[in-house]
Amino acid sequence: MFDKLEDIVLRLEEVLNQLSEPDVASDAERFRKLMKEQSDLTPIVEAYKEYKQNKQNIEESLAMLEEENDEEMRELAKEELNESKQKVEELEKTLKILLLPKDPNDDKNVIVEIRAGAGGDEAALFAAEIYRMYVHYAEGRHWKVEMMECEEIGIGGMKSVTFMITGQGAYSVMKYESGVHRVQRVPETESGGRIHTSTISVAVMPEVDDDIDIKIEDKDIRIDVMRASGNGGQCVNTTDSAVRLTHYPTGIVVYSQTEKSQLQNKAKAFALLKAKLYDIEQQQRHDAEAEMRRSQIGTGDRSEKIRTYNFPQGRVTDHRINLTLYKLDKIMNGDIQEIIDACIAADQAAKLAKMNEN
Known part of the structure; x- marks a missing residue:
């Protein structure tokens, strides 16, 4: 799943680069397809970035718990750790749903x-x-x-x-x-x-x-x-x-x-x-x-x-x-x-x- 998500991040970068080309708007069909792809990929990439940020928060909270002696700071770290763990679970479910094969007709009238x-x-x-x-x-x-x-x-x-x-x-x-x-x-x-x-x-x-x-x-x-x-x-x-x-x-x-x-x-x-x-x-x-x-x-x-x-x-x-x-x-x-x-x-x-x- 994560290899696929990394590929999607790279593909979105490619699409955004192509959309920034000066002559892209002259080909209406290509422009429409790129805009559609950008619209499809953006929610997946945003959820994945949020997932990675929360994974990083977990690591930082665990490191703080190992190093920190102050009880108040340890409580804050525990709170942040629990919040990030819950968020990671939710985002994993969200990403699985976003990666489900789409019905090609879904966007149609x-x-x-x-x-x-x-x-x-x-x-x-x-x-x-x-x-x-x-x-x-x-x-x-x-x-x-x-x-x-x-x-x-x-x-x-x-x-x-x-x-x-x-x-x-x-x-x-x-x-x-x-x-x-x-x-x-x-x-x-x-x-x-x-x-x-x-x-x-x-x-x-x-x-x-x-x-x-x-x-x-x-x-x-x-x-x-x-x-x-x-x-x-x-x-x-x-x-x-x-x-x-x-x-x-x-x-x-x-x-x-x-x-x-x-x-x-x-x-x-x-x-x-x-x-x-x-x-x-x-x-x-x-x-x-x-x-x-x-x-x-x-x-x-x-x-x-x-x-x-x-x-x-x-x-x-x-x-x-x-x-x-x-x-x-x-x-x-x-x-x-x-x-x-x-x-x-x-x-x-x-x-x-x-x-x-x-």
Whole structure:
């Protein structure tokens, strides 16, 4: 581990030297890559420097305890020794986490697709509420949310909704939302007051940018242009600008109608199709690496039931990490950071345990 850390220190020096070259800004792609590498390496180097400083403090405190006779000075040395030892332990854990292999998609924007499952209109109403939950969460982080496609029902629900979240590291946190979300409550449409269970599925896909090669052949695609349809509201406009793409090899159909311009809807539809094709590729890779998927916290299996929202009891339970919180109202308003942080911590712990086995 320490050889690797020394190499990282040297690499950061190289990157900083290259960034100080006068002509570096003229090559935008090279400049972007160097800035990204600097941003990735700096936290590791800073933690390592702090680790080495505390190791040095331990040596100095031990030397003082050997040489010093004054009781007050010895107490100070003991105090410093204990503090530095504790800090070294904490920093060792931090450095191990920082050195874990990064998901190459973590820094990407995300495309989120929510679909109503079992439960009819109630599932569609819950899908709309989960969509609003994510919008509030994204706004709280100053991320941009852009709708790509949606299918509404007349009573304020959504059979399906797809949207993009643009923000630094969006995939690194939103990926933990993939899976089946279950709601338990008395539906507004239920006259008998019985509690129903409904489900929705959430798929979180990284945006496919230029560094990912997803080829779509012209012969494999059909493009249809039509007038937007639906119940009105935020998803629909009234010109012949809606675009539907059919991808023959996979049978995937995507539909975009949220923009006024046909060109913009076409661009959105292709972005969504690319994300779905890349997602299929990722799922196949996950299935092939079954061991890796088992070590992850719920980021591999779309059919996995990950969370229950129980309205009568005001609780939300994440089944992957056995976390139950009694603040359903706040969570439905976008306060999901505590759940995401717990998922990240559990994921890191599982990966560290696997690394220690090897």
